[in-house]
Each structure stands twice: as structure tokens, then as C-alpha cells.
Amino acid sequence: MKELLVLPLLMPLGLALVVGLLNLTTPSRLKFLLWSSPPLSLGSWVMLGAGGGAALSAALSATAGLPAKRKPKPKAETWQAPAPKAAPSQQWPERDPQEPAPTVSVPFRVVNSKAEQQPDWDQASDADW
Structure with missing residues (x-):
């Protein structure tokens, strides 16, 4: 089968050689820039x-x-990085793919720009948040 593949691949070369044989009487020169x-x-x-x-x-x-x-790489003086420590495996809770995305509630505090209303941060407790 591979022998048959050679024929179509060599056809352009054969065609160029036939065209060359038909034009052996016409002299010509090639010019490239000054050459x-x-x-x-x-x-x-x-x-x-x-x-x-x-x-x-x-x-x-x-x-x-x-x-x-x-x-081959020399084996005598190869440096190997220390093995990374295994991270503790964290199991995420499973949920149904059809459920909507979870919402996140974050406690926040509004800080006013007036100086008299700013709380004293040293005395603020976690309950104020």
C-alpha cells in the first residue's frame, strides 16, 4: 500500500522534469539584485x-x-528539593448541583467620617460588630 503512495507524491517532480526536458533549447539567465x-x-x-x-x-x-x-546528566552532584508537606485534607460538604449558589453573610460596621461618632477602638468589643 505504501508503494502506491509514492506515485502521487512523485508526480510533481516527474512533471517538472518532463517540462524541463521539453525546454532544453531556450537559453536564459537568472538575475538576482546585481548577480x-x-x-x-x-x-x-x-x-x-x-x-x-x-x-x-x-x-x-x-x-x-x-x-x-x-x-546523560551526572548523578553524583544532583540536588533534590525537599518533599512538600502534605496539606491536611479538607472535606467540603456535598450539595446537589441543582441547588442555587450559597450566599455568604458577613457582619459589617459603617464608619462615619465625623470625628465625634468614631468609637474608641481599644474599648470596642466583638459584640459591636
Whole structure:
């Protein structure tokens, strides 16, 4: 089955080589900024590009499958962090998922901005809250 997969994958390369063979008589130059290539036929440039791209792709695919080489870590001088202390397990009360969210009631005290109404904090008791 894998042999049949090679045919459609190599079709673009084969097509580029056929187009290159049909254009071997037309000379052309490549120009890039100030550089100019020696005159070669258009078919030669097409075959060089297609063959070079196929070779580069094959080389990168082959190196991607290689296992990575890693250096082993030295075991003599390894530092290990102390183990974290286990937190006491806290059991939360179970409730039905259909129940509404619980409300929280917090005692509060209104502090006025007038100086004569402010209580003496040293003498205030917890009952005032």
C-alpha cells in the first residue's frame, strides 16, 4: 500500500522534469539584485530547481526521523528539593448541583467620617460588630 503512495507524491517532480526536458533549447539567465547567472537552458534551470527541492526535502525528512542524542546528566552532584508537606485534607460538604449558589453573610460596621461618632477602638468589643 505504501508503494502506491509514492506515485502521487512523485508526480510533481516527474512533471517538472518532463517540462524541463521539453525546454532544453531556450537559453536564459537568472538575475538576482546585481548577480547574474551563466546562460543555461530554461529546462536545465527547471530540472535543477525541481531536483534540488526534492533532494532538500528528502534530506530534511530523513533527518527528522533520527533520534536525538542527549547527554546523560551526572548523578553524583544532583540536588533534590525537599518533599512538600502534605496539606491536611479538607472535606467540603456535598450539595446537589441543582441547588442555587450559597450566599455568604458577613457582619459589617459603617464608619462615619465625623470625628465625634468614631468609637474608641481599644474599648470596642466583638459584640459591636
